[in-house]
Amino acid sequence: MGVSISIKSLSFTYHNSKQPAIKDINGEIKDGEFVVIMGHGGAGKSTLCYATNGIVPRFYRGGEYRGNVYIADRSVREFSISEMAKTVGLVFQDFEAQLFSTNVELEIAFGLENIGLPRDEISRRIDRYIDFLDLKGKRLSDTSILSGGQKQRLAIGAVIAMEPSVVVMDEPTSDLDPLGRAGVLSLAGLLRERKRTLVMVDYDPDTPVGADQLWLMKDGEIIGQGRPEKYLSDEKLLLSCGVMPPQTVSLFNRMGWEGSPLTVEAAKDLIEKGNLVKRRNQRKQKDSYFNSNNFFIEARGVYFRYPNSGNDVLRDINFGIKKGEFIAILGQNGSGKTTIAKHLNRLLAPTSGDILIDGKPTTRYRHNELARLVGYVFQNPDYQIFASTVQEEVGFGLKTLGEDHKTIKRNVAEALAVTGLEGYEHRSPFVLTKGERQRVAVASVLSVKPEVIILDEPTTGLDYQHQRDSLEMLKDLNRKGHTVIIITHSMWIAEEYAHRCIVMKDGKVLDDGETRSVFAHEQRLSQASLIPSPIVRLSNWLGADAMTVEGLAEELKSYESLTVSG
Amino acid sequence: MNLSLYQDKDTWLHNIDPRTKLVGVAIIFIICLCFNNPIYMAVVALCVFFIALSARAQKALWTLRYILLLLVIFSVLLWPFFTVGKTPLWSWRFLRLTKESLFYGIAMGIRLSTFVIAGLILLSTTKNEDITNGLIKMKIPYPLAFAFSTALRLVPTFVGAGATIVQAQVSRGLDLESRNIISRFGKFIPLAVPMFISAIRYTNLLSMALESRGFSPGSPRTLYYEPVMKRRDWLILSFMIIVLIACLYMRIFLNLGVVMSGRL
Numbered sequence: 001m002g003v004s005i006s007i008k009s010l011s012f013t014y015h016n017s018k019q020p021a022i023k024d025i026n027g028e029i030k031d032g033e034f035v036v037i038m039g040h041g042g043a044g045k046s047t048l049c050y051a052t053n054g055i056v057p058r059f060y061r062g063g064e065y066r067g068n069v070y071i072a073d074r075s076v077r078e079f080s081i082s083e084m085a086k087t088v089g090l091v092f093q094d095f096e097a098q099l100f101s102t103n104v105e106l107e108i109a110f111g112l113e114n115i116g117l118p119r120d121e122i123s124r125r126i127d128r129y130i131d132f133l134d135l136k137g138k139r140l141s142d143t144s145i146l147s148g149g150q151k152q153r154l155a156i157g158a159v160i161a162m163e164p165s166v167v168v169m170d171e172p173t174s175d176l177d178p179l180g181r182a183g184v185l186s187l188a189g190l191l192r193e194r195k196r197t198l199v200m201v202d203y204d205p206d207t208p209v210g211a212d213q214l215w216l217m218k219d220g221e222i223i224g225q226g227r228p229e230k231y232l233s234d235e236k237l238l239l240s241c242g243v244m245p246p247q248t249v250s251l252f253n254r255m256g257w258e259g260s261p262l263t264v265e266a267a268k269d270l271i272e273k274g275n276l277v278k279r280r281n282q283r284k285q286k287d288s289y290f291n292s293n294n295f296f297i298e299a300r301g302v303y304f305r306y307p308n309s310g311n312d313v314l315r316d317i318n319f320g321i322k323k324g325e326f327i328a329i330l331g332q333n334g335s336g337k338t339t340i341a342k343h344l345n346r347l348l349a350p351t352s353g354d355i356l357i358d359g360k361p362t363t364r365y366r367h368n369e370l371a372r373l374v375g376y377v378f379q380n381p382d383y384q385i386f387a388s389t390v391q392e393e394v395g396f397g398l399k400t401l402g403e404d405h406k407t408i409k410r411n412v413a414e415a416l417a418v419t420g421l422e423g424y425e426h427r428s429p430f431v432l433t434k435g436e437r438q439r440v441a442v443a444s445v446l447s448v449k450p451e452v453i454i455l456d457e458p459t460t461g462l463d464y465q466h467q468r469d470s471l472e473m474l475k476d477l478n479r480k481g482h483t484v485i486i487i488t489h490s491m492w493i494a495e496e497y498a499h500r501c502i503v504m505k506d507g508k509v510l511d512d513g514e515t516r517s518v519f520a521h522e523q524r525l526s527q528a529s530l531i532p533s534p535i536v537r538l539s540n541w542l543g544a545d546a547m548t549v550e551g552l553a554e555e556l557k558s559y560e561s562l563t564v565s566g
Numbered sequence: 567m568n569l570s571l572y573q574d575k576d577t578w579l580h581n582i583d584p585r586t587k588l589v590g591v592a593i594i595f596i597i598c599l600c601f602n603n604p605i606y607m608a609v610v611a612l613c614v615f616f617i618a619l620s621a622r623a624q625k626a627l628w629t630l631r632y633i634l635l636l637l638v639i640f641s642v643l644l645w646p647f648f649t650v651g652k653t654p655l656w657s658w659r660f661l662r663l664t665k666e667s668l669f670y671g672i673a674m675g676i677r678l679s680t681f682v683i684a685g686l687i688l689l690s691t692t693k694n695e696d697i698t699n700g701l702i703k704m705k706i707p708y709p710l711a712f713a714f715s716t717a718l719r720l721v722p723t724f725v726g727a728g729a730t731i732v733q734a735q736v737s738r739g740l741d742l743e744s745r746n747i748i749s750r751f752g753k754f755i756p757l758a759v760p761m762f763i764s765a766i767r768y769t770n771l772l773s774m775a776l777e778s779r780g781f782s783p784g785s786p787r788t789l790y791y792e793p794v795m796k797r798r799d800w801l802i803l804s805f806m807i808i809v810l811i812a813c814l815y816m817r818i819f820l821n822l823g824v825v826m827s828g829r830l
Contacts, residue, residue: 089778101694106791347736368739
C-alpha cells in the first residue's frame with residue numbers, strides 16, 4: 001500500500017500571532033485509510049486540514065510555515081490550491097458558503113468544469129454521483145431548498161466527483177441535525193468501502209470507532225496517534241483534549257468493571273456475558289406532570305406560515321411553560337423548533353392562535369417590553385456583536401431600553417460574572433474565541449434580566465469542555481430563578497440538563513413531558529429521528545432511572561448493595 | 567427560504583440563449599432612452615410588462631413592488647422641479663412647475679421602472695451560471711464575468727443574513743418600531759457592523775471553497791451549460807434591432823415621443 005498523506009515536522013504560525021497554531025506535526029496515512037482527528041477548540045484541527053491542500057499557507061500571508069506536507073509524494077507547498085484540488089478534496093463545516101451554484105447538477109459540475117473535463121464526461125459523473133449522494137430526483141433542484149444534511153452531502157459530492165484520491169472533511173457534521181449527521185456519516189462509510197483515503201475532524205467519540213487511526217490534538221500538538229481503541233478508553237487523555245469520552249467506557253471505569261466497550265452493543269454484550277448486573281423492568285414513568293394554570297408562557301392553538309408560502313410551518317401548537325423550568329426543544333431542522341421559539345418574543349407572530357406572556361398576547365407588547373421578559377440568544381454570536389468593548393456590547397440592550405448609567409454598570413458586571421467573563425470588560429469582543437463570543441452574546445441578553453432566556457443551539461461549534469461550562473452556567477441561572485429554554489441537537493445535553501423536553505416533528509408537538517419519560521420511549525423518539533445517547537439507551541435496557549454516567553453508576557451500585565444486604 | 571430572484575420555470579424566455587437576453591435587455595435600455603413623452607414611454611413599458619408576464623416573472627415583480635412604486639413616486643415628485651418647460655402650471659417662490667416638466671417627470675418614473683422590470687426579466691429567467699457563460703461567450707474576461715454573477719448571487723445571501731441580524735438585535739431591545747427617523751439612523755451601527763463582518767467572513771470562506779474546488783480564474787474551463795444561438799435567437803435579435811432602429815428614427819428624424827427636446 002502506498003502512502004497517501006505524509007506530514008513531516010509541520011508547524012504554522014499565523015501572522016500577528018505569537019503561538020504557533022500547529023507545532024511539529026508528524027504523521028503518515030496510507031492509501032485507503034480512515035483517520036479521525038479530535039481535539040479542543042483552537043487545537044489546530046482546521047489549520048491541519050487546510051495544510052493538506054495548501055490553503056495554509058497560501059490564504060494566510062505573513063504566516064510562518066515550517067516542515068512539509070506530501071500528498072502522494074507531491075509537496076503541497078509547490079502547487080497552487082486549485083492544482084491540489086485534483087488530488088485533495090476539502091469539505092468545510094459551513095455548508096452554506098460551499099454551495100454557490102443555482103442547482104444540484106451545476107454544483108457537482110463546477111469542479112469538473114474547472115479541471116476542463118469534456119461535457120459528456122461531466123454529465124456521466126453527475127449521473128454516477130447523484131445516486132451515490134442519495135439526491136436522485138433533486139438533480140435540477142435549487143440548492144437552497146435542500147435540508148442541511150442534503151446540502152452537506154452535496155458539498156461532499158461536489159468534491160468527490162472530481163475523484164481526488166484524498167478527501168479531508170473539517171467538522172462536516174457540526175452544524176447538522178442528527179438525521180443530517182447520519183447521512184453524512186453513511187456517505188463517509190461508502191467512501192471507505194471505495195478505498196478513498198479519508199480524513200475527518202469530528203467531536204463524537206462514536207466516529208473513530210472502527211477507524212484506522214485517531215489523532216488527538218491539544219494546543220497545536222498531536223498528543224495521541226494510533227489505533228482508536230487505545231485512546232478511546234483513556235478517559236483522562238480525552239478530557240484533557242476537550243473530547244467527550246465514550247459514555248460506556250466512563251460507566252465501566254466507574255463501576256470498576258473489566259473492559260472498555262466503545263458502543264452500547266459492546267457494553268450490553270459485556271454485561272450479559274459477565275453477568276455484571278441484572279436487568280429489571282423499567283419503572284413506569286409518569287407521562288404528564290403539568291396540569292396547572294399559572295403558566296408564564298402559553299401557546300394556544302398556534303399556526304404559522306410565512307407570507308407568500310403555501311404550507312404551515314407550525315400546526316396547532318399548545319403548551320404552557322411555568323416560571324423556573326429548564327426546557328429543551330428537540331427535533332430535526334425544519335421541524336419548527338426555531339420557529340416556535342421565535343414566537344415567544346414575537347420575532348414572529350402566529351398566523352392564528354395566541355402566544356400569551358403573563359396572560360397577555362405577544363402582539364400586544366412592544367418589542368422592547370418583550371426584551372425584558374424573554375431574551376433570545378441566536379445561534380451565531382457574530383450576528384449580533386458590534387461594539388468595540390465587551391462592556392459596551394453587554395450594556396447595549398440596557399442602554400437602548402433607557403436605563404441609567406448606574407444600573408447599566410451594575411447589571412453588566414453581574415452578567416459578566418455569571419458568564420465567567422470578569423476581566424474582559426475592556427477587551428474587543430471580536431478577538432475572543434467562539435466559546436467566549438457565545439458567552440458575550442448570552443451576557444448581553446442576560447444583562448437585561450429577562451425572566452425567560454431562550455438559546456438557539458448554544459453549544460454548536462463548542463468543544464466538550466466549553467459545552468459543559470456553558471450548560472453549568474445555564475443551570476446556575478436556572479437555579480437563580482430564570483426560566484431557560486434551549487434548542488438543541490445534542491441528546492446528552494437535553495438528558496442531563498433539561499427537566500422537560502418538547503419534541504417537534506413536521507411543525508407539530510410530537511411529545512412533551514418530563515425528560516426521563518420522553519427518553520424512555522425510544523420508539524416515539526425515533527419517529528422524530530432522534531436516538532437517546534448511549535448511556536440512556538443502556539439505562540433503558542437495564543431498566544434503570546438514571547440519565548447520566550454518574551447517576552447510572554450510583555444507581556447500579558445501590559442495586560449491588562441491596563443484593564448484598566438482602 | 568429562497569430569496570433568489572430566479573424562477574425555475576419553462577417559458578420561451580427561459581429557453582433562449584443568455585446572450586440574446588443580455589443584448590435584448592441592452593436594447594430595451596436604449597429604447598427607453600429614446601423617448602421622454604409619457605405616452606410613448608407607457609407603450610414601451612407595457613410591452614416590457616407583457617414580456618415579463620410571458621416569462622412568468624410576476625412573482626419577482628411582486629417581490630420588488632415597493633421599489634418600483636418608490637421609483638415612480640419619487641420621479642414624479644422630484645423631476646419636475648429640476649427641469650424647466652414652457653407652459654407654466656403653478657409657482658411658489660422659487661419653485662416652478664410646468665406642464666412639460668410634469669410630463670417629463672412621469673416619463674422618467676416609467677423609464678426607471680422599465681429598466682428595473684427588464685433587469686428582473688433577465689434575472690428571473692436566467693440562471694446565474696448562464697449569465698456568466700453568456701458573458702464569457704461574448705468575450706468578457708472570465709474573472710470579470712464571474713465577479714459580476716457572483717455579486718448577483720450574493721445579494722440574497724446577504725439579505726438573509728441581514729434579516730437574522732435585525733432579529734438578533736431587536737431581541738436585545740433595539741427599538742426599530744419608533745417612528746423617529748433621526749433616532750432610527752443611530753440604530754444603524756448595531757446592524758451595519760455585524761453585517762460587514764459576516765459578509766467579510768462569508769466571502770473569505772467562499773473564496774477558500776472556490777479554490778478548493780479547483781477554481782482558478784485564468785485557466786480554460788468547460789462550460790457545462792454551453793449556450794448555443796439558435797434560429798429563434800437570431801430572429802428575436804433581428805426583430806429587436808429593427809424595433810430599435812425604428813425608435814431611433816422616430817426620435818432623431820421625426821422628433822416623435824418628446825415633451826422636452828434636448829434631453830434624453
